[in-house]
Amino acid sequence: MAHPTVSRRDFLKVSSTAGAGLMIGVFLPAKKRLVEAGLVSGQPFEPNAFLAINPDNTVTVTVMKSEMGQQVRTSLPMIIADELDADWSQVKIAQADAHPDKYGSQGTGGSGSIRRSFQKLRKAGAAAREMLIEAGANEWNVDKSDCTVSNGKVVHSSTGRQFTFGELTKKAANLPVPEDPPLKNPKDFKFIGKSMPGLDTPSRVDGSAQFGMDVQLPDMLYATVIRCPTFGGRVKSFDAHEAKKINGVTDIFAIEGGIAVVGTNTWAVVKGQRTADIKWDHGKFAKWDSSRIRNMMQKKGLGNAVVAREEGNVAKAQEDADNVLEAVYEVPFTSHATMEPMNCVAHVNNGKCEIWVPTQAPQRVQTTAAEALGIPEEKVTVHVTMLGGGFGRRLFADYVIDAVEISKKTGKPVLMLWTREEDMAHDFYRPTSIHKLSSAMTKKNRATSWSHRIIAPSISAQRSPETFSKGELDRSAVNGASNVPYEIPNIHVDYVMTNTPVPVGWWRSVYNSQNAFANEGFIDELAHAAGTDPYKFRLKLLKNSPRYLGVLKLAAEKAGWGKKLEKGRGRGIAVHKAFGSWAAQVAEVTVNRDGNFSVDRIVSAIDCGLAVHPDGVRMQMESAIVFGLTSTLKGEITIKDGAVAQSNFHEFELLRIDEMPKVETYIVESNEAPGGAGEPGVPPVAPAMTNAIFDATGVRIRKLPIRPEDLRV
Amino acid sequence: MATYTLTVNGNKHRVNVEDDMPLLWVLRDEIGLTGTKFGCGRGLCGTCTIHLDGEPTRSCMTPVEYADGSEITTIEGLSNDVSHPLQQAWIDEEVPQCGYCQSGQIMTAAALLKRIPDPSDDDIDVAMKMNLCRCGTYQRIRKAIHKAAKGI
Numbered sequence: 001m002a003h004p005t006v007s008r009r010d011f012l013k014v015s016s017t018a019g020a021g022l023m024i025g026v027f028l029p030a031k032k033r034l035v036e037a038g039l040v041s042g043q044p045f046e047p048n049a050f051l052a053i054n055p056d057n058t059v060t061v062t063v064m065k066s067e068m069g070q071q072v073r074t075s076l077p078m079i080i081a082d083e084l085d086a087d088w089s090q091v092k093i094a095q096a097d098a099h100p101d102k103y104g105s106q107g108t109g110g111s112g113s114i115r116r117s118f119q120k121l122r123k124a125g126a127a128a129r130e131m132l133i134e135a136g137a138n139e140w141n142v143d144k145s146d147c148t149v150s151n152g153k154v155v156h157s158s159t160g161r162q163f164t165f166g167e168l169t170k171k172a173a174n175l176p177v178p179e180d181p182p183l184k185n186p187k188d189f190k191f192i193g194k195s196m197p198g199l200d201t202p203s204r205v206d207g208s209a210q211f212g213m214d215v216q217l218p219d220m221l222y223a224t225v226i227r228c229p230t231f232g233g234r235v236k237s238f239d240a241h242e243a244k245k246i247n248g249v250t251d252i253f254a255i256e257g258g259i260a261v262v263g264t265n266t267w268a269v270v271k272g273q274r275t276a277d278i279k280w281d282h283g284k285f286a287k288w289d290s291s292r293i294r295n296m297m298q299k300k301g302l303g304n305a306v307v308a309r310e311e312g313n314v315a316k317a318q319e320d321a322d323n324v325l326e327a328v329y330e331v332p333f334t335s336h337a338t339m340e341p342m343n344c345v346a347h348v349n350n351g352k353c354e355i356w357v358p359t360q361a362p363q364r365v366q367t368t369a370a371e372a373l374g375i376p377e378e379k380v381t382v383h384v385t386m387l388g389g390g391f392g393r394r395l396f397a398d399y400v401i402d403a404v405e406i407s408k409k410t411g412k413p414v415l416m417l418w419t420r421e422e423d424m425a426h427d428f429y430r431p432t433s434i435h436k437l438s439s440a441m442t443k444k445n446r447a448t449s450w451s452h453r454i455i456a457p458s459i460s461a462q463r464s465p466e467t468f469s470k471g472e473l474d475r476s477a478v479n480g481a482s483n484v485p486y487e488i489p490n491i492h493v494d495y496v497m498t499n500t501p502v503p504v505g506w507w508r509s510v511y512n513s514q515n516a517f518a519n520e521g522f523i524d525e526l527a528h529a530a531g532t533d534p535y536k537f538r539l540k541l542l543k544n545s546p547r548y549l550g551v552l553k554l555a556a557e558k559a560g561w562g563k564k565l566e567k568g569r570g571r572g573i574a575v576h577k578a579f580g581s582w583a584a585q586v587a588e589v590t591v592n593r594d595g596n597f598s599v600d601r602i603v604s605a606i607d608c609g610l611a612v613h614p615d616g617v618r619m620q621m622e623s624a625i626v627f628g629l630t631s632t633l634k635g636e637i638t639i640k641d642g643a644v645a646q647s648n649f650h651e652f653e654l655l656r657i658d659e660m661p662k663v664e665t666y667i668v669e670s671n672e673a674p675g676g677a678g679e680p681g682v683p684p685v686a687p688a689m690t691n692a693i694f695d696a697t698g699v700r701i702r703k704l705p706i707r708p709e710d711l712r713v
Numbered sequence: 714m715a716t717y718t719l720t721v722n723g724n725k726h727r728v729n730v731e732d733d734m735p736l737l738w739v740l741r742d743e744i745g746l747t748g749t750k751f752g753c754g755r756g757l758c759g760t761c762t763i764h765l766d767g768e769p770t771r772s773c774m775t776p777v778e779y780a781d782g783s784e785i786t787t788i789e790g791l792s793n794d795v796s797h798p799l800q801q802a803w804i805d806e807e808v809p810q811c812g813y814c815q816s817g818q819i820m821t822a823a824a825l826l827k828r829i830p831d832p833s834d835d836d837i838d839v840a841m842k843m844n845l846c847r848c849g850t851y852q853r854i855r856k857a858i859h860k861a862a863k864g865i
Contacts (some may be wrong), residue, residue: 069810069848197807204812205800207748207788211813214747236846247714247731265742267734270754339752339760339813339847388750388813389847420753420853551767615807619850623810626849649757649845 026650046178049125050096051080052130057152057166064096064103065113066391067200067361070620070678071347072113072198075613078191079118083125083184085187086165087152093199096225098362098382108360109395109506113577114612118674119183126181137161137174147625150620159276186610186671195615198438200386212358212385215345217413221250221288224269224417225402227258229643230282231501235259239277247273255405256372258572264409270419285501285642290332290432293639296710297434297498301455305494308482312490314440317449321440325529326435329518330553331686331690333429333637334645335652336507341390341423344403347413348373353380353404358387359438362392368397369404391627394507396428424652425644427635428505431457431477435518440490445530447541449490452481457499459506465599471497480515480578480683485548486523502639508627512578520574521702524694534691535561535573547607548575550668551584555605558666559586568592569600570696574687579676580609582668587624587688595708599629599661599689604681606665609672620677622666628685630655636705717781721746722790728777735771735861736780737761748816752845759844762817763787769824774838799823802861803832810848818844821854822858831862 019248050062073093081091091679094447096103110116112497116536129149136154137144146157186192205211228234238259240252248268252261261272284467318324345356346369353373359365362382370377387394403416418426433456440449461468468474473495482493509514527537535556542548555560565571568591575584584605604621611617634653638645646652690701716729727804728743740746740763749772752760756774763772764786791797795804799819802808809815820839825840832840837855846854861864 063776067811069812071810154782179825192715195807197804198809200812201804201807201809202795202800203789204804204815205817205819206744206791206795209812210747213751215793216745236754265730265750266737267731267742268739337847339758339811339845340750341752387811389811417751420755499830564808574785619807621851623849626851627847648755649753650755654845654847655849656842657851657854658842660855662848663852 014433017555029439051084051174053165055166057090057164058092058163059084059090060092062094062096064106064660065509066384066387066390066394066527068360068387068394069623070109070113070540071327071613071616072108074196076117076617077199077703078196079114079121079612080125081094082189082191084129085151087147088196090152090165091199095384097384098366100363100366100377106362107364107395108390108417110391111581111678111680115571115580115674115676118612123181123571123669126432127178128617130178130181130220131172131175132165132168134175135168137247138172139168140161145584146532148255151302152331153524174593187651192612193610193614201390204541209312209386211340211388212345212356213340213415213417214341215356215385215415217345217347220345220415221262221264222269222411222417223262223406223414224273224419225255225258225262225422226273226276226278227422228280229425230280230286231503232283232285232643233642234283236279236281238279242277243272243275243518246275251410252500254411255402257402260402260406262406266417273419273528282642288642290638290642293432294502297432297455298599300433300498301436301496302452303496304494305453306471307492307494308473308478309491309493312449314449314492316488317440317490318438321448323441323445324438325441325525326436326438326442327522327702328434329521331432331514331517332704333432333502333635333639334386334425334507334631335424335429335646336389336391336393337393337424337652337654338389338682341418341420342393342399343398343415345413345415346400346403346407347697348408349411351375351379353381354383355400355403356383356385357400358385359397360390360392361397365394365397365400367571368400372401372404373408386440391508392510393427395413395506397586410500420649421647422644426502426503430507430513430631431459431504431511434512437518437522439488439522439526439588441526441529442499447488447526450484450486450488451492453494453496454478454481454515455496455498456503456511456514457504458497459504459510461497461499462504468497471544476510478515479510480512480576481519484519485545485577487544488541490689508624509578510678512576513628514677516574516576516683517686517704520684521690522574524572524687524691525700528694533562538573538575547582548577549583550574551605551607554658554668555584555586555603556667558664559588559603561586567655568696570692570694572688572691572693572695574684574691576683577678578683581606581675581677581680583689585684585691586663586683589689589692589696591693591711595711597693597708597711599659601662601664602685604663604665605668606677606680607668607670608677608680609670610674611667612674614667617667617693618665623665624679624681625663626655627687628682629689632686632689633705715778716822717777718786719780719783720787722787730777732778733776735773736763736765736775736777736785739777740772746787746789748811750816751813758814759821760814760817762820762844764824765796767827787818791819797823797827798861798864799857801808802857806853806857807816808850808853808857810850814846815845818846822854822861823859826840826862847861
């Protein structure tokens with residue numbers, strides 16, 4: 001088949017506007033064309049930065065990804081500035097508004113901001129550098145091979161003459177874009193691999209960072225929304241009479257999502273929300289609670305499953321086995337609970353809509369608002385603010401609909417804020433799951449089979465019910481389970497879909513958090529059944545997987561694996577690969593006689609390939625461990641009468657500073673392509689913890705969260 | 714509705730609001746100081762911490778009528794130029810991730826250091842454990858408080 005010719009130039013786009021100088025976009029309006037031409041596969045090709053070199057000698061990097069604490073507004077500019085050889089003090093950041101195709105996907109998820117754009121950002125920086133060199137050489141009328149760039153200046157080597165980038169940018173903008181600009185040798189990196197100070201850090205310690213709910217517009221109204229607490233329920237009737245008497249409440253009306261209370265300040269609408277008398281039709285799900293969901297899942301789990309991986313013959317291996325080990329692991333629903341509750345500022349006016357929102361998915365906000373208002377996408381402007389946490393929750397745009405509906409109805413700019421109670425009751429929860437595992441063991445204590453059945457609601461099915469109407473395999477639900485790395489000859493992994501009306505969504509590491517808990521807990525059980533040290537047992541079954549071995553050995557060595565611990569203390573290990581990175585952790589716990597326990601230390605090793613921003617990686621490991629510990633020890637969402645039983649932080653608890661273990665992070669030295677950092681640290685936490693508790697007490701925990709009463713022997 | 718006089722970060726403000734309006738919303742919606750954040754509305758997370766007459770206070774639970782005539786310090790008033798030792802230590806240690814809870818963390822820590830200039834780990838636990846951080850920056854918060862204590 002003949003492919004249309006698409007030159008490499010299509011990857012980079014240059015434009016020059018009056019006074020603006022050189023602007024380089026890592027650009028892809030031609031993505032479809034490239035896919036058709038076979039030049040890029042269906043794999044993510046996500047350009048996410050735009051570079052402008054300004055006549056005032058500043059370098060503006062427009063960041064297309066959302067900043068929620070992962071330092072993306074520092075690390076992405078580092079990549080460009082390095083290849084550009086800019087001076088770090090020149091670098092300014094701008095946040096991209098949503099655009100359907102100018103930047104490629106602006107979705108911030110999958111721990112992908114760096115790993116999916118590293119080479120493209122390098123190329124953008126390198127192309128600009130080459131063009132600046134050529135512009136300088138032209139000005140001096142010398143050969144460009146005699147010119148170099150360093151610290152934001154183009155230098156003529158023979159004479160020492162110099163131009164700043166600002167002096168050359170307009171000339172450079174008229175030159176052809178180099179098709180294949182040379183990239184630096186990694187040993188010459190100046191920013192990549194160094195921990196540059198966070199460009200946003202000062203604004204995060206003086207209150208000036210602007211989050212979604214900090215946006216204030218002239219003539220702005222405040223609003224909040226009350227949704228039916230029961231999933232699938234709706235408003236039957238409401239009486240606004242009393243609520244409207246509250247000073248500052250200007251209106252109460254029904255919107256698609258529930259009842260909106262509007263007023264002149266936040267306090268008025270919060271009081272209005274508490275006062276509004278709403279009768280709900282709670283619907284069929286009102287008869288459901290967590291135990292009924294669990295029963296339904298257990299029952300369905302006995303029936304038909306779809307196969308995710310099949311190798312060898314598990315049934316035969318079990319027949320031939322000396323012993324078959326079985327175990328069931330379970331995790332509950334849990335909430336994202338970002339510290340900044342869901343909110344959105346919208347101004348619908350004159351067939352147009354302007355939105356300010358903390359979102360991980362600016363383009364989804366744009367299309368969602370356009371659809372809700374029945375106006376074309378290009379009439380919707382979306383400004384992305386700083387995010388007070390994301391963890392996957394802000395990939396959804398449900399709350400945006402509330403804001404645009406209220407603004408449309410009132411004709412005013414509106415700050416729509418959910419209370420904490422609404423936020424907790426209307427999340428897209430990490431799916432609850434049940435995992436049935438079994439393994440055939442020979443007399444010589446060799447594991448000859450591995451079976452894992454995942455019984456869980458499907459995020460994909462909730463989003464695209466037609467595609468999954470017959471319980472088809474949701475690939476993401478078996479992520480981290482079907483790719484179990486251990487060298488066991490017979491493997492069977494399957495999935496049973498058990499959907500409920502409880503909304504489910506992407507929660508930091510998605511299904512890897514459940515699947516790693518099951519895998520790494522059960523492999524520990526096999527090791528103990530075999531009478532083998534669980535660390536050595538893993539090494540043996542991973543002997544051909546060097547990157548798994550690398551992190552396991554690093555974590556074990558730094559933790560002093562094998563050194564004897566005093567009575568009541570225990571050590572557990574776990575390893576998992578997700579989002580292009582390998583992570584291993586050793587947890588150390590102390591368990592008291594009454595079952596209370598403390599987490600003393602977690603030693604964490606990560607192989608994320610080349611660590612672009614090592615301190616950023618350490619921050620993400622520390623963060624992931626706290627996130628993982630919260631779901632292992634505390635935060636659990638349960639269902640009662642068809643609604644979420646937890647309302648605020650007294651019922652959905654987060655880990656606190658006095659419970660924080662010592663966390664040590666070690667990064668494997670590597671020049672491999674960068675992997676993800678935001679999520680890979682979450683999955684090993686729970687199994688490392690339960691394995692440590694087993695080591696300390698002999699009690700095997702297979703259900704989260706861990707309760708002290710589970711440990712009273 | 715009544716008129717209240719508050720001194721916020723050294724500036725006098727007269728606000729005409731409902732008696733039960735929490736200081737958090739007076740500061741944010743009426744005075745326009747948005748550095749103080751809303752997390753839970755029930756005094757459970759510490760995100761809204763300010764100093765009321767020098768004492769660390771949950772602004773989401775403190776009605777304006779109790780604060781009439783008081784001196785209030787918010788994160789914006791801790792220094793004019795990010796020069797408070799805690800702000801400097803927070804920058805040096807790269808404490809913030811998303812940053813949303815950090816106003817409350819820093820204000821709680823500032824009150825701690827006024828009371829105990831060189832706090833132990835236990836002092837830090839007691840003072841800071843009601844301040845939640847979903848990004849999990851606790852280890853760095855502890856380190857930064859110790860560092861700031863050395864610099865005060």
